[in-house]
Amino acid sequence: MLRKKKITFVINYFYPDLAATSQLMTELTGYLQKDFTITVIAAQPGYAGENHQSKKLFEEGYVETIKVVRIKLPEVNKNSKVSRLKYISSYFFLANIALLKEKGTDVIFTISQPPVLGGLIGTIGKLLKRSKHVYSIHDFNPEQAQAVAYTNNQSVFKIAKIIDKLNCSYADQVLVVGEDMAETLRGRFEDETVPNYTVISNWTDEDAIVPIEKSEPAIRGFLETHGLKDKFIVMYSGNLGLYYDLENLIQVADKFREQPDIVFLFIGEGAVKERIQRYAAEKNLENVKFLPYQPKEFLKYSLNSADVHLVVNQKGIKGVSVPSKIYGVMAAGKPVLGVLEQGSEVQRLIFESGAGVVIEPQNYEGVIHAIHYLHSLDPGELKSMGLKGRAYLEENLTRATSINKYRQVLQAVADNSPLEHTFQPKQYKEVVHKK
Structure with missing residues (x-):
């Protein structure tokens, strides 16, 4: 052997x-x-x-x-x-x-x-x-x-x-x-x-993370526990780190303080969490909530509790990093509000799948308009948008x-043998490259 x-x-x-x-x-x-x-x-x-x-x-x-x-x-x-x-x-x-x-x-x-x-x-x-x-x-x-x-x-x-x-x-x-x-x-x-x-x-584990209705008892309990029942939830779930412009994006929430049904929920930990928590407290933003990382086995419920997911990168990150949270969001069949540069990997995924809308980084007015647009959609339209991401993931990712x-x-x-196949989804034209 x-x-x-x-x-x-x-x-x-x-x-x-x-x-x-x-x-x-x-x-x-x-x-x-x-x-x-x-x-x-x-x-x-x-x-x-x-x-x-x-x-x-x-x-x-x-x-x-x-x-x-x-x-x-x-x-x-x-x-x-x-x-x-x-x-x-x-x-x-x-x-x-x-x-x-x-x-x-x-x-x-x-x-x-x-x-x-x-x-x-x-x-x-x-x-x-x-x-x-x-x-x-x-x-x-x-x-x-x-x-x-x-x-x-x-x-x-x-x-x-x-x-x-x-x-x-x-x-x-x-x-x-x-x-x-x-x-x-x-x-x-x-x-x-x-x-x-x-x-x-x-x-992501697309067998564990699947689309689930908000009427599911675990999701309903999560929403009630955190005062989120009957809210339109814009969620950021993941690393609250240096590379996502969160210190500026949190200011968008201030523009929605007169719309109490819209809530911004940040789930995770990271280098800028204290800063954005401090901003929310100083501005008395009751429409912003923070939670720690959720247990892996509960992720399918927390992701599905959102109406829209923020998937963002700082300006200049195109070609430098790919926010992996996109895969969990697509698996859950949720719409995406991408704050991403044109030509970036995740912008391409959102565009090809039709799973959401994309705004350029630092275009905060554009983000505000995008949230208003997504909030205005019929629930069926919003659901259909998210499920397009799930279908795309099942076929390609x-x-x-x-x-x-x-x-x-x-x-x-x-x-020490050559790579004979490309092993890539059909949308990639060039994958394995040899000297």
Whole structure:
């Protein structure tokens, strides 16, 4: 019997962490464990406030057949750059040690978290362990940090971009989650050899997240508990982070204070949550509510409690990041109000599916008009709009489709064999590219 190839995933967030990346990577490794021997190196859970105490620097355990090495890291204050730097540098140093201790690795799989350094872990591991490296980019940095002016130090951006180009060049395969991100990758290597890359969409569990009527007892109870019964709910569900312009979008709610039936509901945690909570409190916005991340098993109910979902990105994020919340919203069959740049991956999905409307980032008057428009629609029209997204997802963006692409890519890299198929939905013209 042939030995299964060993894949070591160095992915920071993993079960039971509630971050979106954790949920995706937990599902991915769970489905791949029959095909490969898998080790995961990750931080101890705590991204969304999970409590996990351990005195060990490296704690080993198993999730089914998956070996998990958890790294003890300092607590992070997401509002403090110093705290973030301490957390990230500790993770980078300790993850490298854990990876070097792991024996028999055929392929190292890293993601673009922490920014730039996630890929560098794979580059170092490939050189020192003589392993293959698959680099999965969910966010391009330093481009993402530049878009929100995270720092004005241009030298930092220049050095970071050189390092991440090196990560891409040395990787045996680069994965990106949108065709607009593939354009960014090609742009990085203008007049140079573009690394091998494949476009693989993120996903949601479309069997667990399904359209559910608001009359469902669990949803009705949720609405009553939080004072949302008979409200038109505009929901943002996910990471309340730096890259979504939420500090400005929250001001849109002020324009609806005279329409008490319209409520803005923010579900999640993140670096800007305290800021937008403070704004809502200072302005006495009774039409704005905040809730923590909901348990994964309740997500199908919380997503379906909305009338419209906000899916947003800051200006300048096109081709840099793809908000993965779109897949859950489409699975739930809910209309989308996208605040997104033209030509971005999610703008394309909304346009092709007909699942909502899109406004350019920073066009706040446009957002206000879009909410008025969606609120004015007949309930049947609104429902039909959302269900178009569900139909599109079932045809083009299923979990099985994406996981099969990962399986094929990892097997090809591990076996040092060419990728013979594109493994992409029909709307993509160019997916697997070879040097």
